[in-house]
Amino acid sequence: xxxxxxxxxxxxxxxxxxRGVSCAVITQLGRAIGIVTERDLVSKVMAEAIEAxxxxxxxxxxxxxxxxxxxAQLKEAAELxxxxxxxxxxxxxxxxxxxxxxxxxDIARTMAEKHGYRDATFNAMARYNEExxxxxxx
Numbered sequence: 001x002x003x004x005x006x007x008x009x010x011x012x013x014x015x016x017x018x019r020g021v022s023c024a025v026i027t028q029l030g031r032a033i034g035i036v037t038e039r040d041l042v043s044k045v046m047a048e049a050i051e052a053x054x055x056x057x058x059x060x061x062x063x064x065x066x067x068x069x070x071x072a073q074l075k076e077a078a079e080l081x082x083x084x085x086x087x088x089x090x091x092x093x094x095x096x097x098x099x100x101x102x103x104x105x106d107i108a109r110t111m112a113e114k115h116g117y118r119d120a121t122f123n124a125m126a127r128y129n130e131e132x133x134x135x136x137x138x
Contacts, residue, residue, distance in 0.1 A: 001015060001016060001019050001021050001023070002025050002027050003015060003024045003027070003036075004026070004028070005027065005033070005034075005058045006056055007057050008052065008053050008054070009036075009045050009050075009052040009055045009057060010053040012057050016038070022038045023035055023037040023038070023088055024057070025065075025101070026063075032065060032090055032096070032098050033063060034061030034064075034065060035065060035088065035090060036061045037062070040060050040061070040062065041060070045060060066080060066081075066090070067090045067091070067092045068080060068089045068090075069091070070099045070100075074107060074110060077089055087103060088101050088102070088103050088104075089101065089102045105126060112126040
């Protein structure tokens, strides 16, 4: 999900909730420049008792972005996440256009699938529970 630099935290939070996502990439003139996560909204707005309709995402976003190319290997993504202690990487193509976001959950789901959903650790990280039914990751 993308929001512009001068969007309020409240507008951003509403858009994230409507789409069921945990973060928004912040753009300026179409270029990705930062990210706002649910954690940013809680720790930088709610915990500080700031009115969400009075603060802009530019004031609470995390920057610079930690990015990766779409053709990067899974291992490279995991290493970057560990190195920078982040749970999300913004995926940018060669022209720096936003392609998407890869998360630790995405990596865990890939690893769980690769191991045939037999590894409890990967299943837990991927939030997969065989007893829930409907297949993995519904």
